[in-house]
Amino acid sequence: MPENTFTILGSSSGMPQADRACAGYLLKVDDRLSLIDCGGGVTSSFLRCGFDPLDVDRVFISHTHPDHCCELPLFIQMVYLTGRTRPLDIYLPEEFVKPFRAFLPAVYVIPEKLPFDLNLHGFTDGFTFSDGFSLRAIGNRHLQGYAEYLGNLQLANKMQCHSFRIEVPASSGRSAKCLFYSADVGDFADIKPHLDSVDYAVLELTHVELEPFFELAPTLSVGKFIISHLGDAEETARVTQMAAKVGLGNLRIAHDGLQLSL
Numbered sequence: 001m002p003e004n005t006f007t008i009l010g011s012s013s014g015m016p017q018a019d020r021a022c023a024g025y026l027l028k029v030d031d032r033l034s035l036i037d038c039g040g041g042v043t044s045s046f047l048r049c050g051f052d053p054l055d056v057d058r059v060f061i062s063h064t065h066p067d068h069c070c071e072l073p074l075f076i077q078m079v080y081l082t083g084r085t086r087p088l089d090i091y092l093p094e095e096f097v098k099p100f101r102a103f104l105p106a107v108y109v110i111p112e113k114l115p116f117d118l119n120l121h122g123f124t125d126g127f128t129f130s131d132g133f134s135l136r137a138i139g140n141r142h143l144q145g146y147a148e149y150l151g152n153l154q155l156a157n158k159m160q161c162h163s164f165r166i167e168v169p170a171s172s173g174r175s176a177k178c179l180f181y182s183a184d185v186g187d188f189a190d191i192k193p194h195l196d197s198v199d200y201a202v203l204e205l206t207h208v209e210l211e212p213f214f215e216l217a218p219t220l221s222v223g224k225f226i227i228s229h230l231g232d233a234e235e236t237a238r239v240t241q242m243a244a245k246v247g248l249g250n251l252r253i254a255h256d257g258l259q260l261s262l
Protein backbone atom coordinates (compact mmCIF):
# COMPACT_ATOMS: atom_id res chain seq x y z
CA MET A 1 0.00 0.00 0.00
CA PRO A 2 1.47 3.40 -0.95
CA GLU A 3 2.37 5.76 1.86
CA ASN A 4 0.26 8.86 2.42
CA THR A 5 2.43 11.93 2.89
CA PHE A 6 2.47 15.70 3.24
CA THR A 7 5.59 17.27 1.74
CA ILE A 8 6.82 20.78 2.35
CA LEU A 9 7.84 22.02 -1.11
CA GLY A 10 8.52 25.57 0.00
CA SER A 11 9.34 26.69 3.52
CA SER A 12 10.35 30.31 2.93
CA SER A 13 8.37 33.33 4.07
CA GLY A 14 7.21 36.09 1.71
CA MET A 15 10.77 37.40 1.68
CA PRO A 16 12.26 35.01 -0.89
CA GLN A 17 15.30 33.09 0.31
CA ALA A 18 18.21 32.04 -1.89
CA ASP A 19 17.99 28.39 -0.90
CA ARG A 20 14.26 27.81 -0.28
CA ALA A 21 11.00 28.16 -2.21
CA CYS A 22 8.04 30.20 -0.96
CA ALA A 23 4.84 28.55 0.31
CA GLY A 24 3.94 25.23 -1.31
CA TYR A 25 2.82 21.90 0.12
CA LEU A 26 1.93 18.58 -1.46
CA LEU A 27 -0.60 16.15 -0.06
CA LYS A 28 -0.34 12.58 -1.36
CA VAL A 29 -3.24 10.25 -0.55
CA ASP A 30 -3.47 6.88 -2.31
CA ASP A 31 -0.87 8.06 -4.84
CA ARG A 32 -3.03 11.04 -5.87
CA LEU A 33 -1.53 14.48 -5.40
CA SER A 34 -3.09 17.74 -4.25
CA LEU A 35 -0.94 20.84 -4.36
CA ILE A 36 -1.61 23.40 -1.64
CA ASP A 37 -0.35 26.91 -2.42
CA CYS A 38 2.08 27.66 -5.23
CA GLY A 39 4.53 30.44 -4.37
CA GLY A 40 7.82 31.26 -6.07
CA GLY A 41 10.11 28.28 -6.61
CA VAL A 42 7.43 25.66 -5.89
CA THR A 43 7.36 24.22 -9.43
CA SER A 44 11.09 23.43 -9.36
CA SER A 45 10.84 22.12 -5.81
CA PHE A 46 7.98 19.80 -6.88
CA LEU A 47 10.29 18.23 -9.49
CA ARG A 48 13.30 18.17 -7.15
CA CYS A 49 11.22 16.14 -4.68
CA GLY A 50 10.64 13.55 -7.42
CA PHE A 51 6.93 14.06 -8.09
CA ASP A 52 5.21 13.60 -11.45
CA PRO A 53 3.05 16.51 -12.69
CA LEU A 54 0.63 14.00 -14.23
CA ASP A 55 -0.23 12.67 -10.76
CA VAL A 56 -1.66 16.02 -9.61
CA ASP A 57 -5.44 15.97 -9.33
CA ARG A 58 -6.04 19.43 -7.96
CA VAL A 59 -4.66 22.60 -6.45
CA PHE A 60 -5.89 24.57 -3.43
CA ILE A 61 -4.79 28.18 -2.87
CA SER A 62 -5.12 29.62 0.65
CA HIS A 63 -4.92 33.30 -0.37
CA THR A 64 -3.53 35.42 -3.15
CA HIS A 65 -0.35 36.96 -1.78
CA PRO A 66 2.37 36.36 -4.39
CA ASP A 67 4.36 34.04 -2.10
CA HIS A 68 1.33 31.69 -2.10
CA CYS A 69 0.10 31.80 -5.68
CA CYS A 70 2.51 33.54 -8.08
CA GLU A 71 3.70 30.32 -9.77
CA LEU A 72 0.24 28.98 -10.49
CA PRO A 73 0.36 29.87 -14.23
CA LEU A 74 3.78 28.21 -14.46
CA PHE A 75 2.46 25.12 -12.70
CA ILE A 76 -0.41 24.90 -15.22
CA GLN A 77 2.14 25.30 -18.04
CA MET A 78 4.28 22.48 -16.59
CA VAL A 79 1.26 20.18 -16.36
CA TYR A 80 0.38 21.07 -19.97
CA LEU A 81 3.93 20.42 -21.25
CA THR A 82 3.97 17.05 -19.50
CA GLY A 83 1.11 15.99 -21.75
CA ARG A 84 -1.91 16.15 -19.52
CA THR A 85 -5.32 15.21 -20.88
CA ARG A 86 -7.22 14.68 -17.58
CA PRO A 87 -9.06 17.71 -16.16
CA LEU A 88 -7.22 19.83 -13.59
CA ASP A 89 -9.27 21.35 -10.76
CA ILE A 90 -8.03 24.52 -9.11
CA TYR A 91 -9.74 25.75 -5.94
CA LEU A 92 -9.24 29.46 -5.38
CA PRO A 93 -10.54 32.00 -2.90
CA GLU A 94 -13.76 33.10 -4.56
CA GLU A 95 -12.52 36.68 -5.00
CA PHE A 96 -9.68 35.47 -7.24
CA VAL A 97 -11.55 33.38 -9.83
CA LYS A 98 -12.55 36.22 -12.13
CA PRO A 99 -9.22 38.12 -12.10
CA PHE A 100 -7.23 34.90 -12.53
CA ARG A 101 -9.40 33.76 -15.44
CA ALA A 102 -8.87 37.16 -17.07
CA PHE A 103 -5.10 37.11 -16.41
CA LEU A 104 -4.26 33.66 -17.86
CA PRO A 105 -4.63 34.61 -21.55
CA ALA A 106 -2.34 37.61 -20.94
CA VAL A 107 0.49 35.13 -20.23
CA TYR A 108 -0.64 32.95 -23.14
CA VAL A 109 -2.06 30.22 -20.93
CA ILE A 110 -5.32 30.04 -22.84
CA PRO A 111 -7.73 27.56 -21.26
CA GLU A 112 -9.54 26.92 -24.59
CA LYS A 113 -6.22 25.89 -26.18
CA LEU A 114 -5.27 23.39 -23.47
CA PRO A 115 -5.86 19.71 -24.24
CA PHE A 116 -7.45 19.27 -20.80
CA ASP A 117 -10.27 20.99 -18.91
CA LEU A 118 -8.95 23.61 -16.54
CA ASN A 119 -11.67 23.95 -13.91
CA LEU A 120 -11.46 27.00 -11.65
CA HIS A 121 -13.61 26.70 -8.52
CA GLY A 122 -14.15 29.56 -6.10
CA PHE A 123 -14.51 28.79 -2.40
CA THR A 124 -15.19 30.68 0.81
CA ASP A 125 -14.96 30.11 4.57
CA GLY A 126 -16.47 26.74 5.55
CA PHE A 127 -16.02 25.11 2.13
CA THR A 128 -15.38 21.38 2.46
CA PHE A 129 -13.78 19.26 -0.23
CA SER A 130 -14.15 15.50 0.00
CA ASP A 131 -12.66 12.78 -2.20
CA GLY A 132 -10.44 10.19 -0.49
CA PHE A 133 -9.68 12.78 2.20
CA SER A 134 -11.47 15.88 3.40
CA LEU A 135 -10.25 19.46 3.45
CA ARG A 136 -12.13 22.24 5.19
CA ALA A 137 -11.36 25.92 4.57
CA ILE A 138 -11.33 28.04 7.71
CA GLY A 139 -11.34 31.78 7.04
CA ASN A 140 -8.83 33.88 8.96
CA ARG A 141 -8.01 37.57 9.37
CA HIS A 142 -4.60 37.67 7.67
CA LEU A 143 -5.69 40.16 4.99
CA GLN A 144 -7.89 42.40 7.16
CA GLY A 145 -5.19 45.05 7.37
CA TYR A 146 -5.93 46.02 3.76
CA ALA A 147 -9.50 47.14 4.52
CA GLU A 148 -8.76 50.87 4.50
CA TYR A 149 -6.87 50.82 1.17
CA LEU A 150 -9.46 48.63 -0.51
CA GLY A 151 -12.21 50.98 0.62
CA ASN A 152 -10.39 54.14 -0.44
CA LEU A 153 -9.48 52.71 -3.82
CA GLN A 154 -12.85 50.99 -4.29
CA LEU A 155 -11.20 47.67 -5.06
CA ALA A 156 -13.26 44.50 -5.24
CA ASN A 157 -10.97 42.39 -3.01
CA LYS A 158 -12.74 40.52 -0.23
CA MET A 159 -9.65 39.80 1.93
CA GLN A 160 -10.16 36.04 1.79
CA CYS A 161 -7.45 33.99 3.47
CA HIS A 162 -7.95 30.45 4.70
CA SER A 163 -6.37 27.84 6.88
CA PHE A 164 -7.05 24.22 5.91
CA ARG A 165 -7.99 21.31 8.14
CA ILE A 166 -7.23 18.04 6.37
CA GLU A 167 -8.54 14.66 7.50
CA VAL A 168 -7.24 11.44 5.97
CA PRO A 169 -9.48 8.49 6.93
CA ALA A 170 -8.21 5.21 8.36
CA SER A 171 -7.45 2.50 5.84
CA SER A 172 -6.08 -1.03 6.19
CA GLY A 173 -3.31 -0.94 8.78
CA ARG A 174 -3.30 2.85 9.02
CA SER A 175 -5.04 5.04 11.54
CA ALA A 176 -6.92 8.19 10.61
CA LYS A 177 -4.78 11.34 10.52
CA CYS A 178 -5.54 15.01 10.88
CA LEU A 179 -3.31 17.83 9.67
CA PHE A 180 -3.93 21.54 10.17
CA TYR A 181 -2.22 23.95 7.78
CA SER A 182 -2.56 27.49 9.05
CA ALA A 183 -1.32 29.40 5.97
CA ASP A 184 -0.67 33.00 6.96
CA VAL A 185 -2.95 34.12 9.77
CA GLY A 186 -3.80 37.52 11.21
CA ASP A 187 -3.49 36.62 14.83
CA PHE A 188 -2.81 33.59 17.03
CA ALA A 189 -6.52 33.67 17.99
CA ASP A 190 -7.32 32.71 14.37
CA ILE A 191 -5.74 29.29 14.79
CA LYS A 192 -5.98 28.63 18.54
CA PRO A 193 -9.35 26.78 18.43
CA HIS A 194 -8.11 24.48 15.67
CA LEU A 195 -4.88 23.18 17.13
CA ASP A 196 -6.12 20.64 19.62
CA SER A 197 -6.05 16.94 18.72
CA VAL A 198 -4.29 17.20 15.40
CA ASP A 199 -1.44 14.90 14.39
CA TYR A 200 0.40 17.69 12.62
CA ALA A 201 0.05 21.43 12.96
CA VAL A 202 1.89 22.99 10.02
CA LEU A 203 2.06 26.61 11.03
CA GLU A 204 3.10 29.79 9.29
CA LEU A 205 3.89 32.04 12.23
CA THR A 206 5.34 35.02 10.36
CA HIS A 207 2.52 37.40 11.38
CA VAL A 208 1.79 35.91 14.79
CA GLU A 209 3.03 37.14 18.14
CA LEU A 210 5.21 34.29 19.30
CA GLU A 211 4.91 34.70 23.08
CA PRO A 212 1.20 33.74 23.40
CA PHE A 213 1.76 30.85 21.01
CA PHE A 214 4.67 29.38 22.96
CA GLU A 215 2.81 29.85 26.24
CA LEU A 216 -0.06 27.68 25.04
CA ALA A 217 1.69 25.24 22.70
CA PRO A 218 3.01 22.86 25.42
CA THR A 219 -0.56 22.37 26.74
CA LEU A 220 -2.05 21.40 23.38
CA SER A 221 -2.50 17.81 22.26
CA VAL A 222 -0.67 18.19 18.96
CA GLY A 223 1.43 15.33 17.62
CA LYS A 224 4.01 17.54 15.95
CA PHE A 225 4.34 21.25 15.33
CA ILE A 226 5.99 22.00 12.01
CA ILE A 227 6.92 25.66 11.74
CA SER A 228 7.16 26.88 8.16
CA HIS A 229 7.26 30.19 6.26
CA LEU A 230 10.15 31.61 8.29
CA GLY A 231 12.54 34.17 6.83
CA ASP A 232 16.23 34.39 7.55
CA ALA A 233 18.37 32.34 9.94
CA GLU A 234 17.82 34.87 12.72
CA GLU A 235 14.05 34.37 12.65
CA THR A 236 14.48 30.60 12.66
CA ALA A 237 16.90 30.78 15.59
CA ARG A 238 14.41 32.85 17.57
CA VAL A 239 11.65 30.24 17.11
CA THR A 240 14.02 27.40 17.99
CA GLN A 241 15.19 29.18 21.14
CA MET A 242 11.65 29.92 22.30
CA ALA A 243 10.64 26.29 21.74
CA ALA A 244 13.61 25.11 23.80
CA LYS A 245 12.80 27.59 26.56
CA VAL A 246 9.30 26.17 27.09
CA GLY A 247 10.50 22.58 26.58
CA LEU A 248 8.49 22.06 23.39
CA GLY A 249 10.17 18.86 22.17
CA ASN A 250 7.64 18.11 19.42
CA LEU A 251 8.46 21.13 17.25
CA ARG A 252 10.40 21.02 14.01
CA ILE A 253 11.44 23.79 11.68
CA ALA A 254 10.33 23.02 8.14
CA HIS A 255 12.78 22.78 5.27
CA ASP A 256 12.09 22.24 1.58
CA GLY A 257 11.59 18.54 0.98
CA LEU A 258 10.57 17.67 4.55
CA GLN A 259 8.04 14.85 4.32
CA LEU A 260 5.44 13.99 6.97
CA SER A 261 3.92 10.54 7.07
CA LEU A 262 0.12 10.40 7.24
Ligand SMILES: [Zn+2]
Pocket residue numbers: 013014023065067068184229
Ligand atom coordinates in the same frame (compact mmCIF):
# COMPACT_ATOMS: atom_id res chain seq x y z
ZN1 LIG B 1 2.88 34.32 3.11
Ligand SMILES: [Zn+2]
Pocket residue numbers: 063065068142184
Ligand atom coordinates in the same frame (compact mmCIF):
# COMPACT_ATOMS: atom_id res chain seq x y z
ZN1 LIG C 1 0.03 36.21 3.08
